[in-house]
Amino acid sequence: MRKAPILLIGGSGTVGRRTAQSLREANPDQPLLIGGRDLARAETVAAELGHAEAVAIDLAAADLGVGERPLAAIALFFADDTLTALRYALSRGVPYMSISSGIHEVGPELATQMYQPKAAPVVFGAEWLVGATTIPILHAAKDLARVDSINIAGLIDEQDFGGPATLRDIERLMYTKPAVLTVQGGAYVWLGQGEGAGQFHAIDGTPVEAESYSPYDLLTLSVETGADNIRFLLAAGETSSRRRGDPLSTEIIYEITGDGQNGSRQSFRQAVFHPRGQMPLTALGTAMVLERLAGLSGGEPVSAGLYFPSQLIDHDAYMTRFAAIGGEILPLPASAPAA
Template sequence: MTTALKPVLLLGGSGVVGSRAVAALRRLQPDLPIAIGGRDLARASAVAQRAGNATALKVDLDRADLGAPAGAAFSAVVTLLKDETLNSMKYAQAHGLPYVSFSDYLFEIGPEVALYVQAPTSAPILFLGHALGGAVTVSALHFARELRSIDTLDVAVVVYDDDHGGPAAHADIERGGRVPNTLLRKGGRWIWASGDDAERTVTAADGTEHRGRAYPLLDVVSLAAATDAPNVRLDLVVRSAASRPAGKRPSTEMIFELDGVGAGGEERRVRHEIADDEDLSTLSARGLALAVERLLGLAGGPPVAPGLYNPETILHPADVVQKLEAFGARIARDVRRG
């Protein structure tokens, strides 16, 4: 029962994504206690008051105890901002708590892997540096299961250039943009994409074409490992807000294009789309909320045991897609564009 759980500690829970993650968790688990950790106690307190059954605390990532009060107890630690000390992960391991790493790119997870290797049985560690809090990868696998084998899996996330997150989101985007090349799988080989390999043309759900660029999130390695497809990439498309109908808020699209062999042995090329009228931060928060409730054993099975996980290893694709629809996403299957 959620009432028996200790609070989930959300570090950065008063930020743009964090406050929306609190709202999504509250919708999924009305009785789940939540602790909002932030540098600004007043701001964290305001988020906690709106959520109900929530508390606020001032955190300090430079401290091994995170600045938590003596005797504080939590059910999980979720880090929604870049923790350059990794004290949050060490704290979770020391207390045997599930840990979620939300803000680390593909090129940044080495230190966390090393910490995990030092104490592999201490706690479940979830990498969630995936597009939209893992929702993109898990949705892609939902569609991939309809094919016997996959040769090419091209995924794109389409957002608008005025889809602004908070300071933490801006810092993440700036950090990701510093990497001149990103990893993708091409012809069965892992390559650091540059030049023409780094970009491709993506057709949005309205039929317009845009240039997308490979982005260094963890989706590529997750999808390649799960499908064994020799060609896998994730592209981010940032389209102009001027192309959006007047008065309409920023929205988000996920585009999935798969080439492979169908159940009957026939060659197939399929395209599926998931569109949502909410922005990038809101959808990322929802993906995170789905992962947290699964980690705690509140949906889809018992609490997750100690180990190292990506979202596709703990979440059931069909369940995630169903919950995305319940939140308001629209799914278009077998779409023809162009």
């Protein structure tokens, strides 16, 4: 029986293309549909991948221009203000994920899914770099009896914004946000424009000025760990690798404070590092979610409902594949973030 393909809407863009490559490397026989508004560009990507087909996407059409063909899963790599792709997935019962919407934008997607709660699994994929922050932190904190605080700082290289769609998403989420969510004293607190700015130290110790940011990681980590204080700072600038003359990279620094199993006070600081920037990590997380949704990674089928990436990805498997593509977890001197 022929496998149903995974549809990547925006699959010829920077992130979509990398995700398609990651899927192909791990799943040589899985058919892919590379969807885009520029059919010629999508055809080029499909030809490079093999076992893939290009399709012209029309967000003004209820069927997206795809028709009634069976699909294993759908991924959307840019903001779709019309929610056509989500409605199409729910109407067909096809698992769906998007990686663009922020916490403050989730209402329309949430309402659309709530009216068809049993139609299909829907993944809000915009954890920072699609699990590259949340999963390593949860992996590092799993041996603690209690987590009190988590301070996170993401540093994206100013030369690493990817394609036009990615740049538009980052600009929208970073610079048009109405408020920023933090966890303070066990309460969810929204900070207004300009509030919560701070400073952290990059991997090489350089001080970096940053803005408060609230990806879905804030919610996932709050529920998973019960930490009373969680903060996420984000900055765009020169990464530590580029300062020393190497190519750009991506850095996610986190400091966790809590109690060990023996009751002793513990605090440690580490960094998620990838020497080729953000795209390999975003592609890895997205590919692993799609593999889970499409039944390629084993386990029980994902039931209809709402999910974050870190709920669907096996954490040990993620850390193994993270290392295999060149990612590193670097121990850092204690005491860092935040002014």
